[in-house]
Amino acid sequence: MKYIDEYRNPRLARTLLEAIRRRVSRPWTIMEICGGQTHSIIRNGIDQLLPDTIELVHGPGCPVCVTPLESIERALLLASKKEVIFTSFGDMLRVPGSSRDLFMVRSEGGDVRVVFSPLDALQIARDNPSREVVFFAVGFETTAPANAMAVHQAAREGIGNFSILVSQVMVPPAMRAILRMPANRVQGFLAAGHVCAVMGYEQYLPLSAEFHVPIVPTGFEPVDLLAGILKTVELLEDSQPEVVNSYGRVVSREGNLAARGTIDKVFEVVDRQWRGVGLIPESGLGLRSEYAGFDAEKRFHLSHMSTEESPLCMSGSILQGVMKPDGCPAFGAECTPQHPLGATMVSSEGACAAYYNYHRNL
Amino acid sequence: MCLAIPGKLIEIFDENSLRMGLVDVNGTTTRVCLEYLPDIRVGQYTIIHAGFALKIVDEEEAAESLRLWTELIDRGAFDIDGDPPSPLAM
Numbered sequence: 001m002k003y004i005d006e007y008r009n010p011r012l013a014r015t016l017l018e019a020i021r022r023r024v025s026r027p028w029t030i031m032e033i034c035g036g037q038t039h040s041i042i043r044n045g046i047d048q049l050l051p052d053t054i055e056l057v058h059g060p061g062c063p064v065c066v067t068p069l070e071s072i073e074r075a076l077l078l079a080s081k082k083e084v085i086f087t088s089f090g091d092m093l094r095v096p097g098s099s100r101d102l103f104m105v106r107s108e109g110g111d112v113r114v115v116f117s118p119l120d121a122l123q124i125a126r127d128n129p130s131r132e133v134v135f136f137a138v139g140f141e142t143t144a145p146a147n148a149m150a151v152h153q154a155a156r157e158g159i160g161n162f163s164i165l166v167s168q169v170m171v172p173p174a175m176r177a178i179l180r181m182p183a184n185r186v187q188g189f190l191a192a193g194h195v196c197a198v199m200g201y202e203q204y205l206p207l208s209a210e211f212h213v214p215i216v217p218t219g220f221e222p223v224d225l226l227a228g229i230l231k232t233v234e235l236l237e238d239s240q241p242e243v244v245n246s247y248g249r250v251v252s253r254e255g256n257l258a259a260r261g262t263i264d265k266v267f268e269v270v271d272r273q274w275r276g277v278g279l280i281p282e283s284g285l286g287l288r289s290e291y292a293g294f295d296a297e298k299r300f301h302l303s304h305m306s307t308e309e310s311p312l313c314m315s316g317s318i319l320q321g322v323m324k325p326d327g328c329p330a331f332g333a334e335c336t337p338q339h340p341l342g343a344t345m346v347s348s349e350g351a352c353a354a355y356y357n358y359h360r361n362l
Numbered sequence: 363m364c365l366a367i368p369g370k371l372i373e374i375f376d377e378n379s380l381r382m383g384l385v386d387v388n389g390t391t392t393r394v395c396l397e398y399l400p401d402i403r404v405g406q407y408t409i410i411h412a413g414f415a416l417k418i419v420d421e422e423e424a425a426e427s428l429r430l431w432t433e434l435i436d437r438g439a440f441d442i443d444g445d446p447p448s449p450l451a452m
Contacts, residue, residue, distance in 0.1 A: 002370075003368050004368070006424070006428050015431060145398055145411075145412075146395070147412070149397060157378070194411060197416055198411075198416055198417075223431075227427070248427065249423040249424035249427070250420070251417075256416055258398045258400065259416060
């Protein structure tokens with residue numbers, strides 16, 4: 001397929017790998033932020049092909065993994081209500097709350113529907129005017145444009161039975177939090193390519209300048225990832241802590257200005273809890289007061305929810321790059337994709353699921 | 363949610379006052395919203411997230427990167443004729 005096969009070319013991949021080998025003179029620790037990239041790296045064995053001196057650590061860029069337990073509990077409560085049709089991306093249905101997940105609520109009679117787009121949820125609202133339709137608006141900057149447009153369109157059409165449960169998070173504040181950790185070992189970042197497609201790479205310039213780290217927006221295919229790692233290694237070896245775009249066919253400096261405009265119109269920056277990590281200041285998006293009528297938390301008067309994480313789950317350390325999945329004592333034992341303790345094992349983009357599915361260290 | 367592969371736009375239409383389209387993603391046709399790509403034309407490739415086309419894939423840029431890397435191989439810049447370190451699953 002066009003722009004896929006070419007970037008899976010083994011000969012090109014081996015060339016880049018050889019170039020990395022020749023360029024490395026000392027150990028470097030590089031974090032790939034995006035969970036989709038983590039899966040591609042592990043599935044293709046890239047982490048094992050790299051020289052031993054390059055360590056890849058996995059970042060917090062899995063939207064399912066970082067959705068806080070309190071948001072999951074709110075989703076479970078809403079989905080249990082008779083008047084509610086609860087709509088969500090499919091990834092969220094198996095994420096464990098304190099004692100159950102959305103699949104269980106559905107089996108108990110809750111009207112839980114999987115949609116591909118928030119516009120599908122809006123259509124369900126048009127088709128069911130006597131019901132309340134709630135969409136679980138999770139994700140990073142890649143889903144924010146879609147969720148913003150669904151709310152904007154609902155307002156424009158005067159659709160009164162539609163609301164969203166917002167758990168929208170942003171990548172740069174999480175990178176800043178990682179770089180500020182005393183335990184931080186990350187020296188360079190592969191930035192999430194599709195987040196940059198929306199927001200542009202200019203948002204990383206202040207971060208790179210403040211912490212003196214190279215940041216390289218990168219794609220998802222093996223050749224993209226190896227090219228991104230090579231560029232990061234070159235910047236590290238040459239002591240050039242800059243932002244260099246390695247995904248030019250998709251990422252531009254300013255990103256998608258129309259999408260950014262709608263995000264800004266509908267959402268404002270708020271503090272946000274990250275599952276396993278805790279509160280990261282100004283790391284989330286919440287609905288602006290003009291759109292408060294579409295906020296499910298306000299519409300259904302959802303107050304504080306009590307939550308309880310498994311004490312065995314180490315996903316917080318894994319999401320911050322401090323621990324790797326196979327370093328967790330519960331990994332592959334008490335915690336498997338069939339019986340996950342935490343979201344990093346459930347999600348299709350979770351680091352623990354990647355190690356379980358593709359790694360050989362079980 | 364973040365891993366999207368490019369699809370080819372095959373049709374454009376309006377629905378509920380939104381600019382929508384049909385995109386062929388590896389043989390599967392998907393409905394997408396085109397509001398964020400007002401200039402996209404039928405036949406171009408786009409990255410899709412949550413039902414929205416978010417970026418036209420720059421074909422020239424894609425080809426240019428490949429050309430530069432291939433040039434490196436052809437110049438013999440790297441010793442890649444030995445045994446590969448391990449099979450790449452791609």
